[in-house]
Amino acid sequence: MDAVSNPSAGPGVEKSAGARAAIRCRGLRKTYDGKLEAVRGLDLEVREGECFGLLGPNGAGKTTTIEMLEGLLEPSGGEMEVLGQNWAGQGRQLREQLGISLQETRLSEKLTVRETLRLFASFYAEARPPEEVLAEMELGDKADARVGKLSGGQRQRLAVATALAGNPRLLFLDEPTTGLDPQSRRQLWEVVRRFTRGGGTVLLTTHYMDEAERLCDRLAIVDRGKIIAQGAPAELIRNLGGDHVIEVMTDPPTPGLAEICRRLPGAQAVWPAAEGCQVQVSQLETSLPELLRQLQAQGAGLARLSTRSTSLEDVFVQLTGRQLRDE
């Protein structure tokens, strides 16, 4: 656990001295009704042109955080700066440069896709032509369909399309792919990548490991209103100290399997899985033969043996002792 950087002095803040910051916040806090602390002192810096992810289980405070940064929620404490500006002052000017997709907004079902996008575009002094955005979001053939008739994936793409309507510099996406089928998710990822390639900055929240790992340049793992780790996905995994995870299960179950795993050369962390064991190691080529030798000596048969690269899920489990998807 000590392998991962301390949240209060996250690596992101120090390393970013060169690049300009699109979002910066310090000690951000939100307390509901004076008791429930949703966000408990959060430091964050998102650089211009990157895709930054807030990763964490439901209820971790991701949405509260992103909505404070979007200027929709009043923070209970702390400082923040978006595109170098402050929410207290030029709210509308700032909004001209932001694209926002909230979690589960239900747009008017009676309007068509094109009408919805025109409406949103009309709020911006300089907007992208709706047709162009529709084409980019692959909604061109649905342009004249009522919103009420769209599938979940199409609705989500329309929600992102409304966020792109004003030609934003900074895009906020709150759980953009929750509940989507794999194909729609990939389509959305492609949109995010295109947006950052064009120089835009993205802050998104997700509770999907693979999404954070593949899409985000950097991310912060949020749990119970605090950032518990921050950095590039590969960096977070590397900091965990082991690149690989071995999952092993014996038949019949071997007592003391966890102990065997713990004593393997290069073992970083061990956690019990269903009737078996997972062990994180730095080098497969030394750990794996040793594990097999030990099991053979015990006379235990292998029921299952697999290896994989360490994932963000492992990082989360190791940091919190909980599974991400449990909640």
Next chain:
Amino acid sequence: MQAEEEKNETAAEPRLLHHGRWSGYRNLLWARMLELAREPEVIFWVFAFPLLLAIGLGIAFRQAPVGKTPVAISAAPGAAHLAQLLKQQPLIPFQVLPAGAALDQFRLGRYDLVLEPQPGGGVLYRFDPSRPESVLARRRVDDALQAAAGRRDVVTTRSRPYRQPGARYIDFLIPGLLGMNLMNSGMWGVGFALVEMRQRKLLKRLIATPMHRSHFLLALGSSRLLLMVVEIVLLLGVGIWIFGMRVEGSWWTILLLGAIGSASFGALGLLTACRAQKIESVSGLLNVVMMPMWVFSGVFFSYQRFPRAVWPLIRLLPLTAINDALRAVILQGAALDAQLGRLLVLAGWGVVSFALALHWFRWK
């Protein structure tokens, strides 16, 4: 043709559209109108329902000249004689029934009066003093019986019918329905629509854009004004074409009253909806606010049926103010300046509601 196609291809699409200050307002209003037009329930409740109500009530209470007054005669000695006397009266159809049955049927409204023959040739009238038909039947039967018995009228009198539009129930009803419709659609159109959008998190999504919040409220209000014009023209049109109603006052005055009424009720709807998070709760609230006015404000019957002591209170209700003003203008041709007191009541509700609503309003 060919040249044109080529031109289309070469013309590069502009990267950005430039929008003026009011484009958000225009588009919000347009979107609102599209939504309303595509909502069959709105078309029904705003347009069809009041028309059907007017037509239905207009026919039910069309106040034909007072017709026959059916009476029952209790079977007793002397009943045959009474029957003989009434036989010559075409407007007084009668039936001889056993005493109990006669009273039963009278109670159910089948007969307007029961005649009970008395020993010695007299008659006892059983009538209900609270039912005008019953009172009338007693007078008619008594006249007929007295005349048949030889009573002489000492004064020579003549009667000539005089009936004019303006005094009928439908004339009273249509301005009242108009007022009620302005209230219903104003409060539902603003209150319900807002809470629905809040529940959908659409309000929150809108304020995440650079949209001017005042444009949003303005568009919601303007959509009400446009609908108001259609409502007034439709309802008064039906009154004129189907019931031969006469509009005595100026249409501009009526439209102006409609505009002020719509704005006030819209503001009241805004206030009712300023915090509600769920459409169920706002539905209840709207009904609580509107219910007293349905009853007291003289939509279907005059509030003068309530005790005189409460009239001043009833006149402070916004629906009473608009109903009284509409009736004065439509039926009596009153000028706008004569309605100043009522307009003040109406505008007062509007201004106070709007101010409170802005203070308490939640976008999220």
